[in-house]
Amino acid sequence: xxxxxxxxxxxxxxxxxxxxxxxxxxxxxxxxxxxxxxxxxxxxxxxxxxxxxxxxxxxxxxxxxxxxxxxxxxxxxxxxxxxxxxxxxxxxxxxxxxxxxxxxxxxxxxxxxxxxxxxxxxxxxxxxxxxxxxxxxxxxxxxxxxxxxxxxxxxxxxxxxxxxxxxxxxxxxxxxxxxxxxxxxxxxxxx
Ligand SMILES: Cc1cc2nc3c(=O)[nH]c(=O)nc-3n(C[C@H](O)[C@H](O)[C@H](O)COP(=O)(O)O)c2cc1C
Numbered sequence: 001x002x003x004x005x006x007x008x009x010x011x012x013x014x015x016x017x018x019x020x021x022x023x024x025x026x027x028x029x030x031x032x033x034x035x036x037x038x039x040x041x042x043x044x045x046x047x048x049x050x051x052x053x054x055x056x057x058x059x060x061x062x063x064x065x066x067x068x069x070x071x072x073x074x075x076x077x078x079x080x081x082x083x084x085x086x087x088x089x090x091x092x093x094x095x096x097x098x099x100x101x102x103x104x105x106x107x108x109x110x111x112x113x114x115x116x117x118x119x120x121x122x123x124x125x126x127x128x129x130x131x132x133x134x135x136x137x138x139x140x141x142x143x144x145x146x147x148x149x150x151x152x153x154x155x156x157x158x159x160x161x162x163x164x165x166x167x168x169x170x171x172x173x174x175x176x177x178x179x180x181x182x183x184x185x186x187x188x189x190x191x
Contacts, residue, residue, distance in 0.1 A: 002076040004034040009082040009093035011042040019158035055101040072103040077179040084115035084123035104134040106185040108178035111142040119144035
């Protein structure tokens with residue numbers, strides 16, 4: 001079974017990201033291929049990068065980095081649930097990515113983005129550059145949800161539809177393929 005971590009990037013009070021991540025988690029958790037966990041960056045509460053050395057050396061001095069490292073090391077695949085802020089990604093996800101290096105290597109990542117008319121696609125495009133620097137494989141087909149304000153009901157629940165669920169399941173099928181294909185590379189990490 002593959003270890004899938006869903007990362008909720010938005011940390012804002014009242015964030016729409018929470019219902020989106022909850023919907024996606026429930027959908028992924030049904031799949032027998034994955035053991036799925038939701039990681040909420042608001043709860044993980046990392047400070048701005050405060051390690052003196054480059055993460056590739058893994059000589060972490062802070063307990064919060066050691067904890068984050070253990071969580072990410074255990075993963076085989078990721079889905080980042082992200083909004084678009086000012087045509088880019090939120091600082092929280094860039095910071096969480098920057099904290100580590102080897103723990104991300106040779107692992108696939110899919111994106112669930114949301115926003116206005118552009119559905120968070122500019123956020124995903126810019127995140128792809130970042131994950132590429134971490135030696136990750138970014139999926140080409142992702143889940144992009146436009147007009148997010150209309151997709152969350154009065155009770156704060158994400159309103160999905162057949163098309164969105166289909167694109168989510170299709171992305172998870174791709175993620176499964178990549179996670180299996182990259183497994184031998186993860187097992188033979190070079191120094
Ligand atoms: C600081 C900020 C910047 C934003 N910039 C964009 C943007 O560039 N493009 C967009 O489609 N929506 C933008 N929005 C609207 C967000 O898509 C919308 O508020 C969404 O709910 C944010 O995700 P969150 O609720 O999970 O934090 C912005 C919202 C905030 C708070």
